[in-house]
Amino acid sequence: MYRLCVRDHLMIAHSFNGEVFGPAQQMHGATYVVDVAFQRPELDSDGLVIDIGLASESLKAMLADYNYRNLDEVESLNGHNTTTEFMAKVIFDRIAVAIQQGELGETAKGIERVEVKLHESHIAWASYEGAL
Numbered sequence: 001m002y003r004l005c006v007r008d009h010l011m012i013a014h015s016f017n018g019e020v021f022g023p024a025q026q027m028h029g030a031t032y033v034v035d036v037a038f039q040r041p042e043l044d045s046d047g048l049v050i051d052i053g054l055a056s057e058s059l060k061a062m063l064a065d066y067n068y069r070n071l072d073e074v075e076s077l078n079g080h081n082t083t084t085e086f087m088a089k090v091i092f093d094r095i096a097v098a099i100q101q102g103e104l105g106e107t108a109k110g111i112e113r114v115e116v117k118l119h120e121s122h123i124a125w126a127s128y129e130g131a132l
């Protein structure tokens with residue numbers, strides 16, 4: 001399987017519900033480093049998994065909906081703890097739709113798996129990986 005990974009980052013504020021979160025029940029901030037790995041068994045006719053520029057632009061556009069936002073106020077995330085794990089799946093779902101709709105180019109439809117990894121600090125990350 002071939003893999004191509006692009007990286008961006010996301011700056012947010014949020015708070016969590018639940019005793020398990022301790023002080024993180026209070027409003028706090030995070031800067032996530034976001035890695036997206038696209039995987040396919042065969043390269044396209046240009047020798048690519050996906051065009052890096054297109055993948056980078058598309059990721060930036062998706063993150064723009066959450067960047068510099070208080071996630072507690074983002075309607076589509078209402079009722080959820082916006083944990084690192086949860087946000088990895090949110091971004092995965094958006095990428096899956098973008099690929100299916102051809103927004104990442106026709107040949108990107110040959111991508112079979114995507115992994116979204118969010119590094120929430122230098123000591124912790126979470127990811128969501130799935131088939132398309």
Ligand SMILES: Nc1nc2c(c(=O)[nH]1)N=C([C@H](O)[C@H](O)COP(=O)(O)OP(=O)(O)OP(=O)(O)O)CN2
Pocket residue numbers: 021022023024030082083084085120
């Ligand atoms: N599984 C997860 N656990 C936690 C997440 C997360 O996204 N996924 N996030 C947080 C907080 O947002 C923050 O990153 C850390 O908060 P903190 O209170 O410092 O959490 P710790 O568990 O590291 O420290 P304690 O003081 O022991 O609670 C928290 N957890």
